[in-house]
Amino acid sequence: xxxxxxxxxxxxxxxxxxxxxxxxxxxxxxxxxxxxxxxxxxxxxxxxxxxxxxxxxxxxxxxxxxxxxxxxxxxxxxxxxxxxxxxxxxxxxxxxxxxxxxxxxxxxxxxxxxxxxxxxxxx
Numbered sequence: 001x002x003x004x005x006x007x008x009x010x011x012x013x014x015x016x017x018x019x020x021x022x023x024x025x026x027x028x029x030x031x032x033x034x035x036x037x038x039x040x041x042x043x044x045x046x047x048x049x050x051x052x053x054x055x056x057x058x059x060x061x062x063x064x065x066x067x068x069x070x071x072x073x074x075x076x077x078x079x080x081x082x083x084x085x086x087x088x089x090x091x092x093x094x095x096x097x098x099x100x101x102x103x104x105x106x107x108x109x110x111x112x113x114x115x116x117x118x119x120x121x122x123x
Contacts, residue, residue: 002046009039021086033080033089037073040096044069055115065103072096
């Protein structure tokens with residue numbers, strides 16, 4: 001439920017961002033960006049938590065991927081604080097999940113195969 005709620009809240013945040021870009025919002029750029037960044041962060045955190053729950057194993061690779069993802073979100077927020085255009089901040093924010101996807105494609109799937117192979121091995 002948390003994942004679905006985070007997806008819905010991200011959509012609502014994007015609606016707020018559209019109002020901001022149209023100059024119809026009554027909140028500032030940082031609050032606007034946070035209306036997207038917070039639910040996106042919750043979504044990504046929930047995905048990692050779900051993975052940990054399913055495999056019951058700590059993997060340092062995923063800690064690094066989560067940290068890289070959080071760094072991109074932080075960069076977008078810092079850009080908003082610095083007065084960078086909202087469209088650019090939103091583009092930066094869309095790169096946050098890409099860190100996880102690219103990291104998984106480069107080496108995460110190998111880690112997952114190792115975890116699954118160890119689970120299937122006779123104890």
